[in-house]
Amino acid sequence: MDRRSFLATATVSLLAPAGYSRTSRALNSDPFTLGVASGDPSTDGFVLWTRLALDPLGGDGRGGMPSHDVPVDWQIAADERFTKIVRSGTATARPAAAHSVHVEVRGLDPGRDYFYRFRSQGRVSPAGRTRTTPVGARPLSFAVAACAHYEHGYYTAYRRLAEEEPELVVFLGDYMYEYGPRGYTALAGQVRTHTPGKCVTLADYRLRHAQYKSDPDLQLAHATAPWLVAFDDHEVENNWAGPVSSTGAPAFDRRRADAFRAYYENMPLRRASVRGAALRVNRRVSWGSLARFHLLDTRQFRDDQACRDGVRAGCDERLDTGRTLLGAAQWRWLEEGLRGSTTRWNLLGQQIMMAHRDFKAGPGREVNMDSWDGYAAERTRLLGSLAATANPVVLTGDAHMHHLSDLKADFDDPGSPVIAKELVTSSIASDGDGYRDHRRIAEALSENRHISYIDQRRGYITAKLTHDDLSVAFRTLEYVSRRGARARTAHRLTIPATPEPRT
Template identity: 80%
Template structure:
């Protein structure tokens, strides 16, 4: 049986039948595994396993309809999809104070192999998931890159198509959920499905919003198929927040941010040490053997407030100030040390906002997005300098709701400036609805930004294959998400050879399909 058939059958209960338990022994009134299962942050010896118990995901108090008591949850890890070869098992406590979430951190397993896992609680069995430890050597890697999944704007068909391709790893770069109330973002909102009532302000609000998103079967499929490396952007808390500053100026933002962080941790496969009081650490490194190292950044928690009132604007000289920071001093030291000391062939920088200069104005003058790296231009120059001395750097980005392929140059206004790295920007899973293919607008945007070679406004994700000698990337797009069933196809393909000469990095790209 292949993996896809296994995952389908396991979810349906075919391979993993529920045990016969007398009704009187079940103290929960219905299935507590309504939010699915997930894994993340793999290492050579293990990974994080996650689930969260909820019998009523949209229960109004944010507890998922669970009783105000702790609940024991058994877990199993098997080297065999039928769970005939259990290699590790145990019992975790789903605590009421943690919204009955479970984070199991494993180590001591074999490197570079698939494992299967499941949970059981009070006589009920969860769906089974597939995960993987990282290899010890130079093993090829297939990974997906995704971002931005506004629930109201469309169905999560892109998650389903991603899962069907069975990557080894999923890199998610922010806006996993959106904090807006019903119809709170653009005219598209509410046309397909609707957020739970109210804008997210309290811990209960954020817990319910995560539960609503996690209830989606296509998202659950993407979590079951592979381990995730996930980092937040802004909407997991509030649109365009920056450091300690709310974008709306509303009072009590520090408390709101801490509650959003807590709910994010409770609902994602993160290591327990990532939640540090009122802060949440998501900048971290994960290596895929000697082939690649992922450097995940936090571009929200430590940044200065956006210059010139945020948004896409022209003539904002404040954005050029040399003392403006996006990453913060501590994260900068961590990043530079990690890039300089990386032993891997490839270095993949996973972060949330576009690094490449992006002029939104057609014709004379320039308008840039001050929430992106364009709003922190001096620090971007420092970043590009660090990447220039790194082995085969590639930047992976979310946020833009459009596919982009860009050359990162020491001077974006100089056509002859050396290319430091490539930036691969994933479009959104659902944000902004069906999307479109405006060839006139695309041609004008490419003309204004000659270092950008590909743009696509449709929904989608990236699927990449990495070997010692080459990174190949398929830009996957869907024609619609306002109804279910759309196919995903490769609209553009990149082939990027490895090189030991940073100044000679070149790529070839196939024309759009």
């Protein structure tokens, strides 16, 4: 069975050998309605995830599950037909964790594919494919995605991403949106409908995650490869900043803690990411000696946005040298990781646009206070660190548009040396079908000479990383307001490796 045949089989949730009955006296329906996932691979393992839900849209957020523990068996095989079982065990799905399961597997061989599945009460989950990271400098194919507003369109982009069979998926935030029905339809209209109400309570967030996870295209993308995930703002609330609610919502600390809890329950994250009421998503994952992914948290530790947030002109506050986006502890962690990295490439996975972007046509400038433009001094320090790092590349979400940018110490100086490329992925569904307005794009490129490509259509990025270069394809879909769009390559580039870090 080749990879494409596996994808087709995984889609319909088969691969159940003799002895794994699909009937059960204990459960009268399938508990694996939210699919399976894996994440955070290492040289000898990864995290396996599932969450039991008999009724994913049950109004209390518990998925229609009983209020007691449920044992869940898991298996890992060296082959897609599960004739060579290499690891197995039993986990416990508990009501307090919304019957989610996180299995942290160790002791496997490096640099190879594995297949996994779960069984509970006689019922079998879909099968997933995952992999361990290599020891050496083996090439890596990966995809970058972000921003999947459920109401704005179908998840065809997830399916097309899965069909390209990446070895790793990097997801950079806005996995789900907290708005109530029609709470945000400015550019997109409404294709599908959110669960009732805005997400405020733990039950609300659990229910919304279950709705998103019920989508078969998203389930296929999770079953195809391990994911590296990090949240942005909408997993909690639009444009929140550290302890500050963007809407002045009461008891925001409790709401944020509940949102984090639901996020962990629905993601293939390691248990070490849970830090009381906080959730740590800044972490490093290496792909052998070839690359190190430095995943950042650009929400939890930032100062509040300058000048009342939004796109603003003439905001001197954003230039304050004391303003922080990463926070002191994460800054030290990142600096240590960049200095200590011995890999050929260093990839920063983060949520908001790092390059300067002037939104105003003509004289003057207007910039987005929620992006790195609102924290300009810290960006300058970070770019200085990247200049001394081996082959840095910045991967970004949030913008709902593809961007290809040169990151410079001085964005106003055409002669300023390029420190790194920034690859900004468009959205999976957010803002609907999008557009290819050549006049508006030309105007934006004229105002921002360090940006060479912009595309507002939906899509994702695929990349092939080797010792010598990074080959990138910006993939776009013509529509998501109905199903069936094909993915096409709208722009390509190759980033050559440099022999030594710049100093």
